[in-house]
Amino acid sequence: MATHRISIFGPMQNAPARKAAGLVRLAPTVKNDVFLNALLEMPTTQQAHRSPLEWAGAMALHIVIVAALIIVPLYTTGTIRLSEYHEIPLVAPPPPLAPPPAPAGGPVAPQITRPKAKLNYTLQKLTAPAAIPKSVSSGSEGAADAAPELGGVLGGVPGGVVGGQIGGVVGGVLGGTGTAVPTPPPQPRPVQKIVRVGSNLKAPRLTYSVDPAYPPLAREAHIWGTVVVEAVIDEHGNVVQARVVSGHPLLMDAALKAVLQWKYEPTTLNGQPVSVELQVQVHFNLNS
Secondary structure, three states, rough: OEEEEEOOOOOOOOOHHHHHHHHOOOOOOHHHHHHHHOOEEEEEOOOOOOOOHHHHHHHHHHHHHHHHHHHHHHHHOOOOOHHOOOOOHHHHOOOOOOOOOOOOOOOOOOOOOOOOOOOOOOOOOOOOOOOOOOOOOOHEEEEEEEEHOOOOOOOOOOOOOOOOOOOOOOOOOOOOOOOOOOOOOOOOOOOEEEEEOOOOOOOOOEEEOOOOOOHHHHOOOOOEEEEEEEEEEEOOOOEEEEEEEEOOOOHHHHHHHHOOOOOOOEEEEEEEEEEEEEEEEEEEEOOO
């Protein structure tokens, strides 16, 4: 690689000296005066071009180096030293601690012992008769004499039956009457028949009434009219059931609440108080 230096010299400089220094003189022009050319230097470098074979070799070398950096660490694995791992013994958990003892001098709860009932049995020894009689006398006297006397039981109750009661219970109550007869269940109340008001039965007289409260929403919407309610009145004159038959939906609830507070004179049929069913009308007027 050769390097040439290009400089600008004036006309008074020596040509052999310029040639020995390897400088080339540029003729001054209008734009490039002598002063400016003296300050500038232009180094030129000639580089030799590489052949395609050299480029291919360089690329192959780089590929081999990169592949080696990737593959070599895969084959170099570390060894595991088992001596570095210690066995950890497994220990069972300790048993639960016993409850703390009661404080000394504290109150001790008394232990109640119930006495066990003792059953005393009297065993009678049976002995064979010395001689078997040839004839047995009949009659109550002989039977009474032959019957052994029943002995009492130790720890008996005064006034008890001698020898116990047949079918009795050990530890039974003196003077008891056995199993009590269960009381019969109460008789169900007869269902009151509801009679509908018609030609044969007059409607009961209203003794107390409550005016319905006008719903604010119905008043603002200027809704008025009549609500027909079917009510059931018991034998005491109270309204126990009520349902709407017809009317505006906004007025139904207020009509039902008012009718349930009404009172009627009790109705009788053949001298017996009965429940009746009738229809009543509840009127709603905007001017009221």
